Amino acid sequence: MITPPVVRRNTPQRYRLEANKCAKCGKVFFPPRLVCDACRGRKFAPVTLADTGKVVACTVIRTPPTGFSDLSPYCMGIVELKGGTRIQCQIADCEPERVKIGLPVTLEFRRVQEDGESGVLAYAYKAVPAR
Numbered sequence: 267m268i269t270p271p272v273v274r275r276n277t278p279q280r281y282r283l284e285a286n287k288c289a290k291c292g293k294v295f296f297p298p299r300l301v302c303d304a305c306r307g308r309k310f311a312p313v314t315l316a317d318t319g320k321v322v323a324c325t326v327i328r329t330p331p332t333g334f335s336d337l338s339p340y341c342m343g344i345v346e347l348k349g350g351t352r353i354q355c356q357i358a359d360c361e362p363e364r365v366k367i368g369l370p371v372t373l374e375f376r377r378v379q380e381d382g383e384s385g386v387l388a389y390a391y392k393a394v395p396a397r
């Protein structure tokens with residue numbers, strides 16, 4: 267469940283596609299990390315990821331976790347953004363069976379779920395077929 271403190275803590279990456287790039291070797295991390303797993307570097311610079319890319323893996327969710335039953339069936343995938351960074355997200359606005367590896371997509375900021383009875387809305391990026 268995505269709670270408001272988590273949303274606030276993750277705001278840069280969740281709302282602005284902000285990653286960090288290792289100052290020593292150039293590897294990009296999303297979400298940002300404190301230590302580079304390639305060179306053990308600890309200095310990073312913020313970078314904004316591209317909002318376009320292609321599907322590199324996908325699966326159809328027919329038995330969703332609590333809170334996502336109104337979406338079922340839906341497609342979850344791994345999208346490789348221009349620049350090479352991969353992110354996991356829902357692939358929306360498309361029949362799940364039509365999502366294929368290589369499908370060009372654009373990221374859009376959408377409502378993900380409502381947090382139980384409190385009605386707090388959680389937002390994140392979803393990939394939609396490029397138009």
Ligand SMILES: [Zn+2]
Pocket residue numbers: 288289290291292293302303304305306307
């Ligand atoms: Zn590095």
